[in-house]
Amino acid sequence: MSEAASRMTSQHVGALAVVVDGNSLVGILSERDVVRAVAEGVDLPRAGAGSHATLKVKTAKLAEDTTDIARRMLDGGVRHLPVVRDHTVVGMISMRDVLAVEAWL
Template identity: 40%
Template sequence: MRINDVIHGKPRQDVVTIRPDATVRELISLLRDHNVGALVVSTDGSSVDGIVSERDVVRRVLDDADMLEAPVSSIMTTQVQTCEGTAAVTDLMQVMTEHRIRHVPVLTDGALTGIISIGDVVKSRIGELEFERDQLDNYLHKS
């Protein structure tokens, strides 16, 4: 299975982005409003300048009372693991496990086209396993 297959199976394929100069308060609001765990940081909605997650906020907000008014760029991850939509999901699973990451922006010809989460990957893998089980079950009971 390819990453694009997983992306097309999601209820929403759009990618919510946030500008690096937006505040952490704005970030939290977007995370809540879109019910997502991470946003791609992008100056133009197409490039990937960074990624920021709920964990990034949680790790820093207690240390700095003014963090909510700080820019997203102050807490974002700038070394972002990305993938192409044509890549195999199994390859992405390995990258996510090795780097201990939960969200990966998907690029097509260098432009942002999606985001895939560990939940998306697990859901697709469960679907594949259920399909295989059903095929085996049908084969065994038709003989």
């Protein structure tokens, strides 16, 4: 998990998609998940990212309206949604991304 946290830091992102078999989504590891693991005393260098990831993941579709995405984020209390096409991760959208788009409309 420490490798995933380092990647989030170096890439300035707050969440990573957890995938198997290429790009098939199985979960999402967010800053909140990492903080929760630290609070539980998890040995981060030994823990796999998938072991503390959120497995019930809400997603967004490529052509989806940002207003609908923002509503789902607010309803679910999440700040990041993997963007999928045919169950394959093609990106990640954050609340910051949604706010930027809405500010330009």
